[in-house]
Amino acid sequence: MQKLLIGNTWVEAQAGRSFETRNPATGELLCRVAEGDAADIDLAVRAARKAFEGPWRTFKPNQRQNLLLKLADLVEENYEALCVLDTLDMGVPMRRTLGNRHRVVNTIRYYAGQAMSIHGETIENSLEGEYFTCALKEPVGVVGAIIPWNSPLYQTLKKIAVCAATGCTLVLKPSEEAPLTPLRLAELCLEAGFPPGVLNVVTGFGATAGAHLAAHPDVDKVAFTGSHFTGQKIIQASTGNVKRLSIELGGKSPNIIFADADLDKAVPGAAMAVFNNAGQICCAGTRMYVERSIYDEFVARVARFGNSLRVGNGLDPDTEMGPLVSEKQLERVTGYLKRGQEEGANAASGGGRLTEGAYAKGFFVAPTVFSQVSDDMTIAREEIFGPVISALPFDEIDDVVQRANDTIFGLGGGVWTRDVGKAHKVARRIRAGTVWVNAYNVLDPAVPFGGYKMSGYGREGGMHHVDEFLQTKALIVNTD
Numbered sequence: 207m208q209k210l211l212i213g214n215t216w217v218e219a220q221a222g223r224s225f226e227t228r229n230p231a232t233g234e235l236l237c238r239v240a241e242g243d244a245a246d247i248d249l250a251v252r253a254a255r256k257a258f259e260g261p262w263r264t265f266k267p268n269q270r271q272n273l274l275l276k277l278a279d280l281v282e283e284n285y286e287a288l289c290v291l292d293t294l295d296m297g298v299p300m301r302r303t304l305g306n307r308h309r310v311v312n313t314i315r316y317y318a319g320q321a322m323s324i325h326g327e328t329i330e331n332s333l334e335g336e337y338f339t340c341a342l343k344e345p346v347g348v349v350g351a352i353i354p355w356n357s358p359l360y361q362t363l364k365k366i367a368v369c370a371a372t373g374c375t376l377v378l379k380p381s382e383e384a385p386l387t388p389l390r391l392a393e394l395c396l397e398a399g400f401p402p403g404v405l406n407v408v409t410g411f412g413a414t415a416g417a418h419l420a421a422h423p424d425v426d427k428v429a430f431t432g433s434h435f436t437g438q439k440i441i442q443a444s445t446g447n448v449k450r451l452s453i454e455l456g457g458k459s460p461n462i463i464f465a466d467a468d469l470d471k472a473v474p475g476a477a478m479a480v481f482n483n484a485g486q487i488c489c490a491g492t493r494m495y496v497e498r499s500i501y502d503e504f505v506a507r508v509a510r511f512g513n514s515l516r517v518g519n520g521l522d523p524d525t526e527m528g529p530l531v532s533e534k535q536l537e538r539v540t541g542y543l544k545r546g547q548e549e550g551a552n553a554a555s556g557g558g559r560l561t562e563g564a565y566a567k568g569f570f571v572a573p574t575v576f577s578q579v580s581d582d583m584t585i586a587r588e589e590i591f592g593p594v595i596s597a598l599p600f601d602e603i604d605d606v607v608q609r610a611n612d613t614i615f616g617l618g619g620g621v622w623t624r625d626v627g628k629a630h631k632v633a634r635r636i637r638a639g640t641v642w643v644n645a646y647n648v649l650d651p652a653v654p655f656g657g658y659k660m661s662g663y664g665r666e667g668g669m670h671h672v673d674e675f676l677q678t679k680a681l682i683v684n685t686d
């Protein structure tokens with residue numbers, strides 16, 4: 207059984223309980239994992255507080271940098287094995303994660319650099335008398351990170367890296383659907399030399415361990431990534447001690463294809479904007495707006511692309527799309543597929559679960575492109591979190607911008623055109639935290655990522671991210 211990490215010691219849950227984690231491609235049991243709840247969170251927060259008030263405070267920026275550089279080396283050395291764990295636990299194709307090696311390792315090295323770049327400012331004042339005034343930057347304190355299952359390796363690394371860079375300590379609550387990679391990463395952090403209590407990992411369920419962490423009076427900040435329903439609960443739970451929050455939630459992102467786009471690039475681009483990770487990406491470009499003159503041809507080509515994708519077990523190097531993470535997600539996604547067809551959409555590709563042969567035991571859904579979709583259909587409004595594209599025709603820019611923005615979300619968006627002026631105009635008008643032009647899902651650790659509207663607030667990546675884990679303290683010194 208996999209245990210909890212508290213104060214650099216691997217321990218069973220106080221209540222002695224555990225839960226199963228299974229391979230979504232085969233349904234096989236992978237192992238049991240300790241089921242932490244409120245009592246374990248209390249211990250982890252205590253360990254994180256002790257580290258924060260204790261030796262971790264005395265670590266110089268270069269020492270924190272060295273820890274992160276060591277961790278980056280270890281992640282690089284162990285990269286394939288970490289990818290295997292992600293695939294076993296949540297189904298992502300190895301083909302996808304192996305291709306992200308450079309970005310993942312670079313992310314840790316980017317934050318290692320940030321550790322030595324944190325600085326406050328001196329401020330000229332107009333006070334009577336002699337005063338020195340400045341703003342200091344200090345770590346925010348004990349951070350609770352609650353993460354989802356769709357990208358366990360990357361999600362965990364970002365949280366660990368920003369906390370170590372800024373001098374915070376961390377209690378991490380991985381998703382119950384994919385706890386294994388975070389636990390292996392925690393082992394690598396110990397190997398890198400993280401002192402006791404700087405990183406604590408409590409596996410368990412959202413309603414128990416997660417909710418207790420979100421409400422804990424001795425946690426200074428919560429960084430949450432997940433659904434907007436849970437995000438709202440986290441915000442409510444934060445009010446007890448007025449916690450700082452970073453909240454990254456879901457999306458229903460528009461991907462706008464103009465007739466003058468390079469269609470040979472736009473077809474795979476628009477398809478993989480959703481089929482990547484079987485649609486289990488918060489910024490997936492699920493509302494595909496296509497200029498009417500090319501609508502039929504473009505939808506047919508994206509549907510053909512979907513039909514040609516190799517769907518299967520992510521461990522197979524040829525697999526391009528894996529299963530959904532769980533039976534619960536399978537039911538959710540197939541429910542939307544049914545609803546789409548009931549409301550009058552036409553499945554140009556896919557449209558249902560895959561059940562033949564090797565698919566029978568896993569949670570596989572066919573890459574689906576719906577045509578004949580209108581903006582008010584459920585499949586065009588709600589986040590599905592599966593490989594489902596809603597294709598909608600448009601006639602002109604004002605119309606498509608207004609429709610693209612007519613959503614409660616604002617996480618991502620795409621524009622495909624060869625006209626650079628049009629690209630800029632449309633990109634500026636989309637109300638979302640990231641807009642890609644002639645690309646989709648491209649991320650860099652130095653570039654901020656986050657949401658407008660109900661996709662959350664706060665940014666991951668770049669200086670904005672680092673600043674969210676820092677407090678600002680004014681220092682006013684009478685020098686007379």
Ligand code: ADP
Nearest residue numbers: 353354380381411412413416417432433436439
């Ligand atoms: P998804 O499962 O779609 O990623 P969730 O928002 O349900 O989205 O889960 C994201 C994370 O939030 C998981 O780690 C989950 O355990 C946790 N979680 C779920 N409910 C709560 C809650 N009420 N309070 C705190 N954390 C929660």
